[in-house]
Amino acid sequence: xxxxxxxxxxxxxGLEILLxxxxxxxxxxxxxxxxxxxxxxxxxxxxxxxYVIAIYGYRGxxxxxxxxxxxxxxxxxxxxxxxxxxxRDIFKPYPGIWGLTWRLLAVLTLILLVHGAMDxxxxxxWLAAGGLTLERDVDIASFLILATMLLIGNYYHLPIESIHKxxxxxxxxxxxxxxxNSSVLRNLLAQYMSxxxxxxxxxxxxxxxxxxxxxxxxxxxxxxWCYLLRKPLPEPAKHPVLLPAGVYQELSxxxxxxxxxxxxxxxxxxxx
Amino acid sequence: xxxxxxxxxxxxxxxxxxxxxxxxxxxxxxTAGALNSQEITGSRPRHYRFFPQIRQALSTADEExxxxxxxxxxxxxxxxxxxAVARKFLSGLREDFSNLEQMGRMIAALSPDVNHAQExxxxxxxxxxxxxxxxxWLSLSTGRMPLRQIEHLTGLVGSLAxxxxxxxxxxxxLTPEQNFHGLNA
Numbered sequence: 001x002x003x004x005x006x007x008x009x010x011x012x013x014g015l016e017i018l019l020x021x022x023x024x025x026x027x028x029x030x031x032x033x034x035x036x037x038x039x040x041x042x043x044x045x046x047x048x049x050x051y052v053i054a055i056y057g058y059r060g061x062x063x064x065x066x067x068x069x070x071x072x073x074x075x076x077x078x079x080x081x082x083x084x085x086x087x088r089d090i091f092k093p094y095p096g097i098w099g100l101t102w103r104l105l106a107v108l109t110l111i112l113l114v115h116g117a118m119d120x121x122x123x124x125x126w127l128a129a130g131g132l133t134l135e136r137d138v139d140i141a142s143f144l145i146l147a148t149m150l151l152i153g154n155y156y157h158l159p160i161e162s163i164h165k166x167x168x169x170x171x172x173x174x175x176x177x178x179x180x181n182s183s184v185l186r187n188l189l190a191q192y193m194s195x196x197x198x199x200x201x202x203x204x205x206x207x208x209x210x211x212x213x214x215x216x217x218x219x220x221x222x223x224x225w226c227y228l229l230r231k232p233l234p235e236p237a238k239h240p241v242l243l244p245a246g247v248y249q250e251l252s253x254x255x256x257x258x259x260x261x262x263x264x265x266x267x268x269x270x271x272x
Numbered sequence: 273x274x275x276x277x278x279x280x281x282x283x284x285x286x287x288x289x290x291x292x293x294x295x296x297x298x299x300x301x302x303t304a305g306a307l308n309s310q311e312i313t314g315s316r317p318r319h320y321r322f323f324p325q326i327r328q329a330l331s332t333a334d335e336e337x338x339x340x341x342x343x344x345x346x347x348x349x350x351x352x353x354x355x356a357v358a359r360k361f362l363s364g365l366r367e368d369f370s371n372l373e374q375m376g377r378m379i380a381a382l383s384p385d386v387n388h389a390q391e392x393x394x395x396x397x398x399x400x401x402x403x404x405x406x407x408x409w410l411s412l413s414t415g416r417m418p419l420r421q422i423e424h425l426t427g428l429v430g431s432l433a434x435x436x437x438x439x440x441x442x443x444x445x446l447t448p449e450q451n452f453h454g455l456n457a
């Protein structure tokens with residue numbers, strides 16, 4: 001490992017340790033168990049990767065290469081579980097909206113993941129180019145699902161707690177940057193592999209660039225979560241008192257009828 | 273490698289777009305009393321009630337008077353001002369429409385069962401309204417739309433407002449604790 005790579009790893013590890021400590025201090029393990037699991041998983045992945053690198057070396061080691069990808073797969077799984085946890089926490093107290101959105105988000109997730117798997121399957125080197133492709137598609141799927149979730153919450157004026165919002169935005173930021181990163185670098189890697197003229201220096205350069213962008217995006221997300229957790233969190237919001245079902249059944253069609261009439265009139269005004 | 277900065281800019285723009293969309297929708301929270309007396313007073317339609325005054329200001333008789341008695345340049349200025357008043361009034365009607373539509377969303381949020389078709393329809397009606405409103409506003413600004421057309425529009429919003437007010441009174445009667453703290457974060 002170069003000094004630069006050591007610096008990147010150390011800075012990320014520092015933030016990950018700080019996040020785990022803050023999560024513990026704020027007792028998030030009972031409030032957000034999957035997010036706690038995610039924080040622990042990213043720290044465990046980084047520390048174990050450092051251990052594997054210390055034993056097998058960084059460049060040229062097949063064991064290190066495979067281990068890094070497998071541990072990154074675990075981080076992706078933990079992140080997906082966190083997204084599910086956010087979705088459940090935000091929408092579950094509102095059964096009407098929950099019933100409306102879970103199917104939509106499930107279908108969206110399925111389409112994006114199937115697309116990602118099919119995209120990855122066609123790659124020349126499954127674990128390098130294929131892994132990057134799958135990671136890229138999981139990243140964009142996470143971004144789209146979280147963005148949809150936040151926008152639906154915003155549309156219905158659901159009270160999204162600051163902890164949920166910050167976690168969602170942190171993951172969104174990381175995923176969208178990583179999507180761009182993986183898209184560009186995956187194409188370069190695919191070009192090098194198909195042409196067979198890539199030098200070791202070129203591959204190393206791509207690797208360094210990927211690491212730098214990954215570290216910067218990680219640092220921004222981890223930093224925002226640490227910043228949020230610097231103070232005690234407010235108590236979780238109480239569950240809402242729901243209206244009787246008949247109110248919606250009576251009012252909603254009436255509102256829509258009037259809105260339609262208003263639109264018809266606007267159209268008529270424009271035609272006249 | 274040269275496409276990397278472009279990709280990064282696009283990624284940051286996508287994230288900024290998400291933040292903007294979230295910020296744009298941030299209005300004063302319709303909270304604890306959202307469906308109760310004070311909050312309803314704040315969100316129920318108000319502007320349509322000013323229509324008699326507006327109608328007086330934009331009346332055809334006034335238009336006749338302007339054409340016959342007032343010098344052309346002054347008449348032109350007055351017409352511009354009248355159009356501006358009409359546009360402001362139209363904008364107020366849009367606010368009324370938004371408040372009522374927002375109430376519909378709040379009722380949906382607090383309902384145990386929500387109809388998919390109703391919600392999709394309301395969303396599409398909202399988008400359509402925004403598009404049509406922009407066109408009407410443009411027509412009004414360019415003087416291609418008679419001011420009397422607004423009258424019917426006002427009547428529609430007014431009747432919707434009346435119906436909603438009656439419904440809110442009934443909802444309040446259904447909830448003796450007067451506490452919808454679900455929307456109170």
